[in-house]
Amino acid sequence: MDHRPQAWGRPRDDVYGAYDHSYFQNTGPRQATQAPIVTGTSVIAIKYKDGVVMAADNLASYGSLARFPDVKRLRVFLDSSVIGFSGDVSDMQFLDRHLTELSIDEAYEDPSSDNKGHLNAANLHKYLQKFLYKRRNDFDPLWNQLLIAGFDGDAKPYLASVDLRGTSFTSPSLATGFGSALAQPIMRRYAATEEDAAKLTREQAVEVVKECMKVLYYRDARSLDRYSIAVVTKEGVELKEDEQLEKQSWAFAERIKGYGTQTV
Amino acid sequence: MAAMFSQNPLMNGPNYSFNDAPRTAAPEGARQHRFDPYTDNGGSTLAIAGADFTIMAGDTRLTSGYSINSRYHPKLFKIGGTTADQKDATIVLSVVGFAADGEALKERLDAICKMYRYRHGKPMSVKACAQRLSTILYQKRFFPYYVYAILGGLDEEGKGAVYSYDPVGSYEREQCRAGGAAASLIMPFLDNQVNFKNQYEPGSGVGHALQERERKPLTRSEGEILVKDAFDGAVERHIEVGDGLQMMVITKDGIEEILLPLKKD
Numbered sequence A: 001m002d003h004r005p006q007a008w009g010r011p012r013d014d015v016y017g018a019y020d021h022s023y024f025q026n027t028g029p030r031q032a033t034q035a036p037i038v039t040g041t042s043v044i045a046i047k048y049k050d051g052v053v054m055a056a057d058n059l060a061s062y063g064s065l066a067r068f069p070d071v072k073r074l075r076v077f078l079d080s081s082v083i084g085f086s087g088d089v090s091d092m093q094f095l096d097r098h099l100t101e102l103s104i105d106e107a108y109e110d111p112s113s114d115n116k117g118h119l120n121a122a123n124l125h126k127y128l129q130k131f132l133y134k135r136r137n138d139f140d141p142l143w144n145q146l147l148i149a150g151f152d153g154d155a156k157p158y159l160a161s162v163d164l165r166g167t168s169f170t171s172p173s174l175a176t177g178f179g180s181a182l183a184q185p186i187m188r189r190y191a192a193t194e195e196d197a198a199k200l201t202r203e204q205a206v207e208v209v210k211e212c213m214k215v216l217y218y219r220d221a222r223s224l225d226r227y228s229i230a231v232v233t234k235e236g237v238e239l240k241e242d243e244q245l246e247k248q249s250w251a252f253a254e255r256i257k258g259y260g261t262q263t264v
Numbered sequence B: 001m002a003a004m005f006s007q008n009p010l011m012n013g014p015n016y017s018f019n020d021a022p023r024t025a026a027p028e029g030a031r032q033h034r035f036d037p038y039t040d041n042g043g044s045t046l047a048i049a050g051a052d053f054t055i056m057a058g059d060t061r062l063t064s065g066y067s068i069n070s071r072y073h074p075k076l077f078k079i080g081g082t083t084a085d086q087k088d089a090t091i092v093l094s095v096v097g098f099a100a101d102g103e104a105l106k107e108r109l110d111a112i113c114k115m116y117r118y119r120h121g122k123p124m125s126v127k128a129c130a131q132r133l134s135t136i137l138y139q140k141r142f143f144p145y146y147v148y149a150i151l152g153g154l155d156e157e158g159k160g161a162v163y164s165y166d167p168v169g170s171y172e173r174e175q176c177r178a179g180g181a182a183a184s185l186i187m188p189f190l191d192n193q194v195n196f197k198n199q200y201e202p203g204s205g206v207g208h209a210l211q212e213r214e215r216k217p218l219t220r221s222e223g224e225i226l227v228k229d230a231f232d233g234a235v236e237r238h239i240e241v242g243d244g245l246q247m248m249v250i251t252k253d254g255i256e257e258i259l260l261p262l263k264k265d
Helices: A090-109 A121-137 A186-191 A204-221 A251-255 B099-120 B124-139 B183-193 B218-237
Strands: A036-040 A043-048 A051-057 A060-062 A066-070 A074-075 A081-089 A145-152 A155-161 A168-170 A174-175 A226-233 A238-243 B044-049 B054-059 B062-065 B065-071 B077-081 B091-097 B147-154 B160-165 B171-174 B178-180 B244-251 B254-261
Touching: A036 A090, A036 B077, A043 A081, A043 A145, A043 A204, A043 B244, A051 A074, A051 A081, A051 A145, A051 A155, A051 A204, A066 B147, A074 A090, A074 A121, A074 A226, A074 A238, A081 A121, A081 A226, A081 A238, A090 A121, A121 A145, A121 A155, A121 B099, A145 A226, A155 A174, A168 B065, A168 B099, A168 B147, A174 A186, A204 A226, B044 B091, B044 B147, B044 B160, B044 B183, B044 B218, B054 B077, B054 B091, B054 B147, B054 B160, B054 B218, B065 B077, B065 B171, B077 B099, B091 B099, B091 B124, B091 B178, B091 B244, B099 B124, B099 B147, B124 B147, B124 B160, B124 B171, B147 B178, B147 B244, B160 B178, B178 B183, B183 B218
Parallel strands: none
Antiparallel strands: A036 A060, A036 A081, A043 A051, A043 A174, A051 A226, A060 A066, A074 A081, A081 A145, A145 A155, A155 A168, A226 A238, B044 B054, B044 B178, B054 B244, B062 B065, B077 B091, B091 B147, B147 B160, B160 B171, B244 B254
16 A cells, blocks of 8 residues: 555556656646647738728637637737738737737827827738747747738738748738638739739728638638628728628539539 | 665655656657748749849749749848938848748848948948858858848949858859759759850860850840740749749949739749
């Protein structure tokens, strides 16, 4: 009989085999995020003549399980920019807290700016790029791809992306994850170049984004029919967080092998 | 036998029903997914030195895998101007490979050149800048900037200067150099068209009697046509090259930027 308190409640080696302490160790190297766990799927966005439209669905998946169906993945920054998050949700929440702190500091810096501060979307994008690149250099990446929408220093519509390695780029339309294969070709039909995007009206841009969200729901198994959509204009950000996909038609599925009810 | 009666719990005595000794090594068949900090964003760059000019060029496509992330993402950067708009810059850096590292490298070199100008009251020479770039790259020898850099400008005599680098800082001054995804497609073309490799005087004989075609520096317009032809060829044969061609021509009068379309398929 073992009377040592350390042994209380422990499985006996002679019955269960040696206990694997490696699962219960807090010495040794610190564990960084090595894989995303709870994830958000595509974010899509397109520029139009006086702003940017962005959308993402409200689902946070746990692998293939639709775990949290009411997670908002678009975030307003200083009433003037929108950030869309795809990838790991806990890393998104970390960034969200960090950005809240930053925006409070910014708003205090200049109270006369009507809570808009001085950081425009281009500045915010640069900040996040440096932030994510630093984390990749430390081998402790934030497992996200972000889209940042708003206006640049010349008050022109601005849309850019940053990913977990700090790779950043801009384009008239952008999409993360599955969206880069499914939504981007549709959006490029309407805004192949900056000039094309500068001709789009707000109604057209919203229509294209809604169409893309529908296509994504048809084909992306980790997506949802409830989504958030944001329109950034010079006046500010209009964010709707509980939209429902309209006018779905699953008739196409009937003709596709492995999609519908056919057995052969 | 002594161990049997030992009171040391770390030894396999009769004392405890479990082994208290902490394991140091990770278990066999470690369940680790390592984060890969690098990707290849494709694209190609090219530089040709002339008698009194240097042409730098790069396509503007940014890819990841089979996706085109952006059709306009410049790979050419003016370095060491007084202000952010780089109006009075005299040196151009091109980077291709991993875009995030390229951006970081560009910003570091630019900051260093600006500090040099501030401290010494004169712009950095290409020769000095080239050596400094090598040092920056080598400082990250064991976690390198995954980029193929080319630096271009005019040397102290006003002649075109092109310096090419590998990711860890080995460098060399050359007449011309191609970098990136389609480097292996463009470089042989350049060898033939810029340095006249494998070109001989017609009728000069056979074997050792063959006389090489005389080498003379290209004119600016010849160079620009050569660059466009090289990229048009690369676009046909490499999927990561295309969309737009950005050229910067460095002369004593400054840097002229030219944008031309390439195939978008």
